[in-house]
Amino acid sequence: MTAAVFDHEGPWTDEEYLALGETQQRVELFDGSLHVTPAPTPRHQNISGELRAVLRQPAREARLRVLGAVNVRLRPGRIPIPDLVITGEIDFDQVNIEAHDVRLVCEIISPSNAATDKVLKMHYYATAGIEWYLLVEQENATLHLYRRQGRHYVEQSVAKVGETLELTDPVRATIRPEELLP
Template identity: 35%
Template sequence: MTALPEPVPQPLEVDHLLTVAEYAALGETEHGYTELQEGRLLRPPSPRPAHNIASFHLAKQLAGQLPDHLVVVQDIDIDLELAGPEEPGFSRRPELIVAELAGVRRAEESGQLICAKDVLLVIEIVSPSSRRTDTVIKHGEYADAGIPHYWIVDLSAPMSLTACHLAPGFGYQNAPEVSGRTTLPEPFPLEIDLGQLSR
């Protein structure tokens, strides 16, 4: 989710900062907690319909171009692996990830979250209230987690995509913003038509 997350009271009788395992054990709750930042539960507002439509169409475009060992997954928790197993943890739920199929299957079979080490690309769709979260906070967290590629999709006109790639020791390096139909060389050759995301 990319709407601005809000810290929330912890009515689930949580009286301490959560580890990723404790967060995962909560499962889906009626309170709508969807992310964990330094052990604190976050509850982002529900995304606007345009977010969900864009995410669906972008997932379709990606799915048709992925190598067999990769899979695109929408709206899924990932363990950023930024803390030890007994420490307050970090988990984000981006709009889309491209991950190793073996890692996704491993997470499914174990009941654990998908690990950052199995994620090749993470994608967030910006809303007006999430711009700083997506371009600064998550930009830093995903880089610290070692995820090789991060795309920031901005739906405001003209719709655009900023592709970031990990430069060891420097964090993410942002490529120039692109719009319309574009070919991206990384993480493998991909053709994306941003104009089709609002159909």
């Protein structure tokens, strides 16, 4: 992958990006530019796994799926890899999930990429029409749930350790932040 990245000239297309194949790093495409981050920390992975476990059965009951670290095509030239998504019916053999199939997107904020999750991705997900955005603060497991209003998100609720976050849409679930921490 290294030679392909450094020898590339000009903006990346979706096809060129996807031709890179699977990597150990998280490589996302934002408006023709690659955004590369290291693999998530064990703490990050633990939070993601616990959250996915909490959401799995409620998603099944709603005839939805909860998936981790998949390509979500928001529009041409814009393919992030969120930590978790809840989707409707999708083709499991396609390399991308289209934004219109995503009901909720979740990012677990890492200190190294907080601005990307809180500003850039939040804007991109809202403009792509994804209804719900769940942000998890990794260090203290505070949950921030946002709902889309037009082309922006508005915070609906916050839950800290000792509190609960009640999801009613797109799935019905109760999330206790302390249960996500290692």
